[in-house]
């Protein structure tokens with residue numbers, strides 16, 4: 449067996465092994481947030497302080513998310529969101545991480 453060809457095949461196998469999870473992330477760059485309108489805004493607003501698992505762990509109604517956003521600002525030090533951005537994020541949370 450030719451060493452160059454072996455190295456090439458090994459590299460190709462390695463690339464394939466590592467490319468697979470990366471491709472899954474390409475489909476959803478904001479994982480673990482579910483894909484959807486507002487995922488990007490939510491990602492950047494919430495990633496500063498804690499894992500997005502903290503966000504996806506909850507499944508709340510729109511009213512509770514609304515209160516949670518206020519609580520995040522008043523007691524947890526989150527920067528107040530612009531009203532239109534807050535609306536996008538609240539819609540996103542209530543729709544995609546809403547109550548069952």
Ligand code: HEC
Pocket residue numbers: 490493494495496497498502503506516517520524525526527537541
């Ligand atoms: C400035 C920091 C900061 C930002 C930004 C932030 N959080 Fe938090 N958040 C916290 C802290 C600190 C806690 C933990 C509080 C505790 O449990 O003591 C927390 C906890 C939570 C919890 C768990 C609440 C519970 O019942 O324990 C949820 C849900 C949450 N955050 C949602 C969000 C969402 C959604 C965003 C983005 C819109 C966000 N957070 C952005 C600081 C932040």
